[in-house]
Amino acid sequence: MEINNIKLTNFRNYTDLSLTFDADKILLTGKNAQGKTNLLEAISYLASLKTIKAKQDNELIKWGENISKIQGSFTKHSSETLLEITLNPPKKKILKVNEIKKNKTSEYLSNIYTVSFSTSDLLLLKGNPEDRRSWLDGAVSSLYPAHADRISKYNKIRVQKNNFLKSLNGNIKINNPLLDVWNEQLAITGSNIILLRINFLKELLKYAKLKHSYISLKEKLSILYDSSIIDTINVENIDEYTSKKIAENFYQKLEQKKTEEIIRAQSVVGPHRDDISFYIDEIDSKKFASQGQQRTIVLALKLAETELIKAKTGYNAILLLDDVLAELDDIRQTYLLNGIEEKHQTIITSVDTLHFDKRYLENVKIYKIIQNEKGADIISA
Ligand SMILES: Nc1ncnc2c1ncn2[C@@H]1O[C@H](COP(=O)(O)OP(=O)(O)OP(=O)(O)O)[C@@H](O)[C@H]1O
Ligand SMILES: [Mg+2]
Known part of the structure; x- marks a missing residue:
């Protein structure tokens, strides 16, 4: 399963973005605060209504704007699914699948699976x-x-x-x-x-x-x-x-x-x-586990989530990895990259390419994200 393209209107720091993903392994690079995490969040939210940072939908709307729209196309096996979300609070958000409005969340969730793994997940155990x-x-x-x-x-x-x-x-x-x-x-x-x-x-x-x-x-x-x-x-x-x-x-x-x-x-x-x-x-890990032990638990949970999805549905989830490589030591990094089967579409963000080994970089499509006066924009690197 994969995302083919995404279109964002007033989503976080994106005013107007249209992006085609024509690869399986994608690397989003860019300096800090350009819009890398925001783009992953848009994909995660569109596919499965799961945010990465936001606690409430209105945080997703570009500051100073009232309405935000996220659209995109996904392929599973060989069929295409078009998803669309319009946020216009305090009105209820409008959810559409293949241009048909869905009133219930359960009707919107269309077997498009994403598993995201971000630096804040590493705090899952210590968090609230x-x-x-x-x-x-x-x-x-x-x-x-x-x-x-x-x-x-x-x-x-x-x-x-x-x-x-x-x-x-x-x-x-x-x-x-x-x-x-x-x-x-x-x-x-x-x-x-x-x-x-x-x-x-x-x-x-x-x-x-x-x-x-x-x-x-x-x-x-x-x-x-x-x-x-x-x-x-x-x-x-x-x-x-x-x-x-x-x-x-x-x-x-x-x-x-x-x-x-x-x-x-x-x-x-x-x-x-x-x-x-x-x-x-x-031993209760919340109280006693070392940082490394906590990271191992979270990593194991995320990889388990992708395997469970595969076992239950037959689909390989889209993996969204936000900056985690820089935070993991060599053993866990290798484990993560090896633990991800080739078949998953994988979208990774990173400030630079230092943490990736040469072999990984040879097969990856790199996009660069830059924030300009109008909003964030993307160039193919
Ligand atoms: N609702 C919003 N409207 C406008 N801008 C926003 C909104 N929410 C967040 N931003 C801004 O978007 C910018 C980019 O955020 P993002 O988290 O995507 O950066 P990043 O490229 O992942 O950076 P880092 O490498 O530091 O993780 C930030 O400067 C943030 O202030
Ligand atoms: Mg980020």
């Missing part, structure tokens, strides 16, 4: 739970698009419930059946979100373990899902859980927390509060 949830939900949604719809539904109900909690002004005596209705809906939607997250992590771990033990010389990786609803569980033991069981726990938890939620005027339990921990040989 929100970053880990966002990586996880993005990865789950591209394989199981219904997950994205469930998350939007869950968040919508949660916002309505929170507004209601605020309107109670901390008055715990008011017993409103509306709260029970919302809690029931949250329990049903939320339990499916949790179950799919854990099942995905279990599948991912199978591949990540192999990758990880290979580079770390036999350290053992495990993943725990830290939930506010069920006990912290090792994802390999998910079989004892069913959606019904999680939903029951969820509802009970919400009952127990009712007073606290009214006093704090917010939803204090649910998948929006959950987190993941990565353990190496029974």
Whole structure:
């Protein structure tokens, strides 16, 4: 699978860009702050609605502008898919596949898979739970698009419930059946979100373990899902859980927390509060792993993600590597470049070509990105 071309209008520092990718191995070079990461983000967002840096869609629109458009064409096997996103907040974003408007995120996600790996991912373990949830939900949604719809539904109900909690002004005596209705809906939607997250992590771990033990010389990786609803569980033991069981726990938890939620005027339990921990040989990597050990885990996870996509769908994801080579030592660099099969279209950004070996550079198409008065522009180097 590959991206053939992209067109950007008022996307970050691009005013108007039209670019054709006629290669499998692409290197985007340019000085700092020219637009390299922005271009990767545009590709990732268009293909799979996953951002690289932005936490909110409006960060993607060029400063001083109201509307941004991203268009592009992708090929999988031999069929072409045209994708288009128009951002015009506060209106809902418009998503189109082959020029047909799609109302649900799940209908937009069209089996175009990207896996991105950036310097900020190297901080995935040290970062906050929100970053880990966002990586996880993005990865789950591209394989199981219904997950994205469930998350939007869950968040919508949660916002309505929170507004209601605020309107109670901390008055715990008011017993409103509306709260029970919302809690029931949250329990049903939320339990499916949790179950799919854990099942995905279990599948991912199978591949990540192999990758990880290979580079770390036999350290053992495990993943725990830290939930506010069920006990912290090792994802390999998910079989004892069913959606019904999680939903029951969820509802009970919400009952127990009712007073606290009214006093704090917010939803204090649910998948929006959950987190993941990565353990190496029974040790919590968040607290104790060295920088190198953390990098190995993240690298193993990213390579595992591409293998899982291949195993589940038969497609080779497009790999978007943002500046990571400079950050990895020789062993991990070689491992990354060797771990990527030839068949993947790979788009890498780098300030210069110093970190690439000659053989890699011989087969790669290089584009240079320069920011001028009008916005960022690209020249074929
Ligand atoms: N919404 C936006 N509108 C306009 N400019 C933006 C927007 N968001 C980011 N920028 C600017 O785009 C420029 C390029 O950012 P980008 O992260 O793509 O740089 P880069 O080429 O990857 O640099 P580095 O090598 O330092 O990683 C930055 O100067 C940033 O301030
Ligand atoms: Mg960058």
